[in-house]
Amino acid sequence: MTTPDVRTYGNWRKPTSPGIRGLGLAGTLVMFVGLLLVMLMMFVSLFAALGLGVLVALSLVPLLMRDKHGRNGVQWFTARVAWSRGKTKGQHLYRSGPLGRVAAGTCKLPGLAAASRLYEAEDAYGRPFAVLTVPATNHHTVVLTCNADGASLVDSNQVDTWVAYWGQWLAQLGHEPSLVSASVTVEAAPDTGERLRQEVFANISPDAPKLARHVLNEVVHGYPQGSAQLSTRIALTYSGVARATGARRTAEEMAIELGTRLPGLSAGLQMTGAGPASPMTALELTEAVRVAYDPSVAGFIEQARSEGGTELTWDDAGPMASQETWDHYRHDGAYSITWAMSEAPRGEVFSSVLHRMVQPHPDIIRKRVTLLYRPHDPATSARLVERDRKDAMFRAKQAKVSNARDTVAVRAAEQTAQEEATGAGLVRFALLVTATVASADELKLAASAVDNLSAGSRILLRRAYGAQSAAFTAALPLGIVLPHHLKVPQVVREAM
Structure with a gap:
């Protein structure tokens, strides 16, 4: 018998900006423009030129100061200023419900999803599916729920096959018309036991022996303790702007178009290990978001499902109250912290690199791990890889002695x-x-647990300081594309 070779994965690169000595394109332009002004000022006054040169040098210092996450002083300063301004205006507070400030006494979602609208349509197979529309960006999102197959007791060849098909499915998204982004959300939460209780009690025979009833009661009350529930959801976000004509399409037009694509997209996921994929209905998506903001209602929602349905609407999916702080987010009776990946694992990794990260943890009552993807079309991909290759060669040639990282x-x-x-x-x-706990005293314990999990996965995480509310919303399967909600254009951010 021959031992199969263990397949590894990697070769990802963080987008960089060409520049001199780590300044980036923006810093390099500031330096050259400043030097030019200094040279012109020397014809007027030597002391004025010297003072201008000092100002230019001081303006470049924040661009050269970078932390371990790659953020420079300008980015840190602007984040602090934006947070202070928002807190002064009261934007970190949210109150809804009958005594809140939301119109009609509803509980709409806060922050970036406040203006979102939820519709329901049918795909080509006649299955109802939800369409979430964000008017600010004209984005329309559909969500697929999957019953992912576990990797336990599975041959390595089968796992490699799943990964290969998943890579192929992501590559096909680049050819998907008007697709903006895709996200995969794996949520781990304690099992309430309500489904088991309903299943057992609904099938108990009235003539069952007393011993059998006693055993089943012990199973119902004891089995859910310590067990967890894993859910996997895939959100696909499309732009409402037609690629050919540039016309703005309505939510009804997008629902008809997306209904024809969903069967093919869901069928392509079966070979990736995601299991059977089906679109989420409007009620299912509403219930999932409601539980995310208030985990204490999870048991009541499952009980209501077994008794005929919750009848929740999208206007009732948000929290009654929420408060954002610099380093965490409080929503109803729960507290959450959200981290963002600042550096992917270096070198090569195995297919199980995120295994511990997505597994349930005893110190965290609800944990969400969301992978965000933004595929490029073939024409853009060719241009980006060539530019990236030239930028890497330019950086390597700057040093007199080449270092290992540049090579x-x-x-x-x-x-x-x-x-x-x-x-x-x-x-x-x-x-x-995103790690959610029941009290503020448990935040430090949850943060320590996530730090240990990220170290095991060789991932560098950075807490989303000053943006906990937006990061919490982006981690939900709602299709919120954060770069499209920022005031600073993406071209300027990449140049820094």
Whole structure:
């Protein structure tokens, strides 16, 4: 018998901006413009030129100061200023319900999803599915729920096959018309035991022996203790702007178009290990979001499902009250912290790199791990990989003595360009982790648990300081694309 080779994965690269000595494109332009002004000022006054040169040098210092997450001083300062301004205006507080400030006494979602609207339509197979519309960005999102197959007692060849098909499915998203982003949310939560209770009590025979009834009662009360419930949801976000004509399409038009694509997209997930995929209805999505903001209602919602349904509407999916602080987020009776990945694992990893990260943890009552994908179309992919290869070579040639990181970066950029030229897709990805606990005293314990999990996965996480509410919403399967909600254009952010 031969031992199969263990397959590893990697070769991802963080987008960088070309510049001199880590300044980036924006810092390099500021330096050259400043030097030009200093040279012109020397013809007027030497002391004025010296003072201008000092100002230019001081303006470049924040761009050179970077922490371990790659953020410079300008980004840190602007985040602090934006948080202070928002807190002064009271934007960190949210009150809804009959005594709140929301119109009609409803409990709409706070923050980025406040203006979202939920519709329901039918796909080509006649299955109802929810369409979530965000008017500010004209984005329309559909959510698929999956029963993912576990990797326990599964051959490594089968796992490699799942990963290969998942990569192929992501590559096909680059050819999907008007697709903006995709996200995969894996949520781990304690099992309430309500489904088991309803299943057992509904099938107990009235003539059953007393011993059998006693055993079943012990099973119902004891089995849910310590057990967890894992749910996997995939959100696909489309732009309402037609690619050919640029016309703005309505939610009804997008629902008809997405209804024809859902069967093919859900069928393609079966070979990826995601199991049977089906679109979520409007009620299912509403209930999932309601539980995320108030985990204490999970048992009541499952009980209401067994008794005919909750009849929740999208206007009732949000919290009654929420308060955002610099480092955590309080919503109803729960507290949450959200982290964002600042650096992917270096080198090569195995397919089980996120296994511990997505598993339930005893110190966290609800944990969500969300992978965000933004696929590029083939034309954009070809342009980006060539630019990335040139930028890597430019950085490597700046140093008199080449270092190992620059050499590896050049080799990885060249391999990416070759793979793209042979038909591989190019996808930007990010990761968000949300840990929810029942009290403020448990926040430190949850933060320590997430730090240990990220270290085991070789992922560098950064707490979303000053943006806990927005990061919490982006980690939900709602299709919120954060770069489209920022005031600073993406081109400027990448140049820094």
